[in-house]
Amino acid sequence: MxxxxxxxxxxxxxxxxxxxxxxxxxxxxxxxxxxxxxxxxxxxxxxxxxxxxxxxxxxxxxxxxxxxxxGPKLVGLGETAAHQFGRWAQPVLAELVAQIGETANLALLDGDQAVYVAQVPSPHSMRMFTEIGRRVPVHCTGVGKALLSALPAAESAAIVARTGLPAVTPTTITDPAAFAAEIAEAHVRGYVLDEGEQETGVRCVAAPVVGPGAGDNRAAVSVSGPTSRMDDATITRIAPLVVAAGRRLGALLATA
Amino acid sequence: MxxxxxxxxxxxxxxxxxxxxxxxxxxxxxxxxxxxxxxxxxxxxxxxxxxxxxxxxxxxxxxxxxxxxxGPKLVGLGETAAHQFGRWAQPVLAELVAQIGETANLALLDGDQAVYVAQVPSPHSMRMFTEIGRRVPVHCTGVGKALLSALPAAESAAIVARTGLPAVTPTTITDPAAFAAEIAEAHVRGYVLDEGEQETGVRCVAAPVVGPGAGDNRAAVSVSGPTSRMDDATITRIAPLVVAAGRRLGALLATA
DNA sequence: GTGGCTTTTCCGCATCATGGAATGTAGAGT
DNA sequence: ACTCTACATTCCATGATGCGGAAAAGCCAC
Missing domain, CATH: 1.10.10.10 (Winged helix-like DNA-binding domain superfamily/Winged helix DNA-binding domain)
Incomplete structure (x- = not known):
């Protein structure tokens, strides 16, 4: 060169x-x-x-x-890294679980998908099956939509253009205009809901991790539970908590 | 230098x-x-x-x-690598499923745990929930015990010493001496059984991936299904198939 | 058998990484 | 509050190290 x-x-x-x-x-x-x-x-x-x-x-x-x-060694390193991520996020997630009583997750944007890197399960016996390391589409998950809402509009539009909006459940948003509106609303509101769009019967509140150092770090927190326990009043109550957790995680990442 | x-x-x-x-x-x-x-x-x-x-x-x-x-990028690379692993193992696992009719898995030893890297689900409607990327303890799973059985005795003993033998189900082996005997037997026999030690009602046959190139690669195959379908006669029939699959995967890894 | 293709090896040149020592910074000890 | 130590970071001259063009070796298809 x-x-x-x-x-x-x-x-x-x-x-x-x-x-x-x-x-x-x-x-x-x-x-x-x-x-x-x-x-x-x-x-x-x-x-x-x-x-x-x-x-x-x-x-x-x-x-x-x-x-x-x-090669195989990459699998090991990646796994260790994912666990490590869980470590610093754990306290914040644990506090969320303590406040809310439902499973809390942390996910990163990786390429055009979201990957779960940390989780604190709810104390309820009816638990959620969010596996660490699992990759999910962005358009039908709380964390995914939260990640998009924190991105520049052009970038999130590009991702959606590449992945499309395939229906996963009956409530999955498949209309591009409606989806764009959802993301725009989430952007100003600071959090986003997932109404069983990825798994029927599961409701979820998610917020992006925001802060000075979060620029490169595209991450999002979510709290999810069965519809029976996640009624509208509950959602209203916990949304600010999730948003606050996102800010706190952003501050942790930012450093300095 | x-x-x-x-x-x-x-x-x-x-x-x-x-x-x-x-x-x-x-x-x-x-x-x-x-x-x-x-x-x-x-x-x-x-x-x-x-x-x-x-x-x-x-x-x-x-x-x-x-x-x-x-960093976060390692998580993504590791995930991609794990999926990639699934790709070459897929044919062998698919053949196992075709022969046996139950779900087949491939797992790697990572640290003191086993991590699932590939899976071909059984055609039966009652399927198993083994998520790719999931980590499980070695002492109460078929793949875990198979992995240990292929290790030098000192090394497998060291792992067990670190992790202990916590009971997960009523049939989990918790006695160190009994566990050591189990591993020793598996070592000579070439395969190992999991009698609902990780999840009640699930029986499992597992074998290590062995071969010239498998040295660094600590992997194991397993076939698992509900007790109702996995009777003793079935186990006897399929054990050699699982062992053979382990050998074949080892040969694939060795290459050259 | 022959031709095109990709992968692999070779080698001289200059770049690029190296590591010791110097500077800056944080936290502990008094 | 001040110093002292231990750690992280920057600097710089040296030469070892990685670079890439081009040639050799294989592989596959025709």
């Missing part, structure tokens, strides 16, 4: 290696060397050396067909 | 960076710079540059306290 930005570079081989990993993920998790070269714009020789190193380390795996896939 | 092995190295900055990530994971997911320097044996300046790059890329996160934790 002749003219890149003067100084914002860190360790370049590292940035490139992770670029390869990300490209591989975008390419569906499996790709040949030349596909990676095309995707990253690097010379074949360079990519090969990078990739060989990653294979040696166990973060990439080479198939008999000589193509490459993501 | 003055005298390392002449040439078997790949890209060293990469190896070091991933070493940092692994050290961080081993240190409980959170560490200061000097702890990392001590753990990896590198100079503080070197680590700092590496770490700064990773922070810029989003794979690491710096806390207010100036300490470091694993």
């Amino acid at each position: 002749t003219t890149d930005i003067p100084r914002p570079t860190g360790v370049q081989s590292l940035a490139r290696a992770f670029g390869v990993l990300e490209s591989l993920a975008e390419l569906g998790g499996e790709a040949g060397l030349s596909e990676l070269a095309a995707a990253t714009g690097l010379a074949p020789g360079t990519i090969h050396r990078l990739v060989r190193t990653l294979v040696d380390l166990g973060y990439l795996r080479q198939l008999p067909s000589r193509r490459y896939t993501l | 003055t005298t390392d092995i002449p040439r078997p190295t790949g890209v060293q900055s990469l190896a070091r960076a991933f070493g940092v990530l692994e050290s961080l994971a081993e240190l409980g997911g959170e560490a200061g710079l000097s702890e990392l320097a001590a753990a990896t044996g590198l100079a503080p300046g070197t680590i700092h540059r590496l770490v700064r790059t990773l922070v810029d890329l989003g794979y690491l996160r710096q806390l207010p306290s100036r300490r470091y934790t694993l």
Whole structure:
């Protein structure tokens, strides 16, 4: 490269290696060397050396067909990372559960989906099955809609354009205009509801994690429970609590 | 470094960076710079540059306290990797389901727990709720015990010592001696049974993934279904099939 | 058998990462 | 409140290290 930005570079081989990993993920998790070269714009020789190193380390795996896939070690690291995320969020989520009595979740925006990274289950015996690490669509979940509501309108529109609005339950919002209105309203109101749009019988209040340092961090909190316990009065009562939790988590992330 | 092995190295900055990530994971997911320097044996300046790059890329996160934790991007990569794992295992699992008619799972050992990375559900309407990415204890699950049975005895004993043997159902094995015997028997027999030890009414046959390339890869297959359909005769019939699937998956991993 | 394709290896050049020492900062101890 | 220590961060000259073009080796299809 002749003219890149003067100084914002860190360790370049590292940035490139992770670029390869990300490209591989975008390419569906499996790709040949030349596909990676095309995707990253690097010379074949360079990519090969990078990739060989990653294979040696166990973060990439080479198939008999000589193509490459993501390796097992990444699963472990990712899991550890998800747990770690849970750790700092845990106190805030636990407080939510204590105040509200329903399961609280933290999710991150990853690509065009939301991924759950932390959870504190409700004390009730009738629990919710939100698994850590699970990925869900953004358009039919509380956390997903909360994540979108915190994004610039153009960006959230782009995501919706890519994923579409497939119906998951009878109450899933499938009309683009109605969905845009929902997001816009959530943006000004600060929280969003999920009326059984992902799973019938489950109501959910969600709010984005907002704050100075949350820019890169696209996260959202939610509280969800069965419709029987989540009546309108309850929702009205807990919405501010969820919003406050989002702010608190944002402050934790922000730091400084 | 003055005298390392002449040439078997790949890209060293990469190896070091991933070493940092692994050290961080081993240190409980959170560490200061000097702890990392001590753990990896590198100079503080070197680590700092590496770490700064990773922070810029989003794979690491710096806390207010100036300490470091694993970043959100790792969660996403790990998830993608786990899904990818499902892809190559899918054919083998699907064949198991075709032969047996019950849900087949693939799990990896991660730390002291087992994590499910792939699943093919049974055609029966009464299905099992094994979520991809879910973590389960090793002592009360088929896959967990199968994983242990493939480990050196010392290592599996160390895991059990750390996790203990908490009862999850009335049939969970809680006696250390009985558990050790169970693992030893599984080691020679090649497969292991789960008699509702994790969930009442669910029986399960599991076998480790074994083979030349499986060394680092700690994986196990399982087939599970309701007790009503999993009688003794069925178990006897399907156990060899599960074992064979474990071997086949091991061969796939080995490759070359 | 032959041709195009991708993957892999090689090698000289300059860049890029390196790590020790210097500076800045936070928190503990007195 | 002040100092002292320990840690995180920045700087810089050195040379080892990663870079990428081009050539070799394989693979597959025709």
